[in-house]
Amino acid sequence: MTIGEALLNLRKQLGLTQTEMATNVVSTSFYSKVERNIHDIGTNDLLQILNKHQINATYFLKI
Numbered sequence: 001m002t003i004g005e006a007l008l009n010l011r012k013q014l015g016l017t018q019t020e021m022a023t024n025v026v027s028t029s030f031y032s033k034v035e036r037n038i039h040d041i042g043t044n045d046l047l048q049i050l051n052k053h054q055i056n057a058t059y060f061l062k063i
Contacts, residue, residue, distance in 0.1 A: 006063045008035040
């Protein structure tokens with residue numbers, strides 16, 4: 001599973017839109033491309049998104 005696929009699954013589990021998931025970290029457009037595996041997301045941005053939604057990084061990496 002790719003990071004994008006894991007983010008998509010997590011976002012759906014949380015019941016969030018792409019905009020809600022990405023707000024104040026990256027643009028919705030960029031985030032959408034990450035979920036579709038068109039762009040890679042940087043570590044800092046990924047951690048900010050996870051922290052924003054109170055998701056433990058270790059838990060996320062096991063998804």
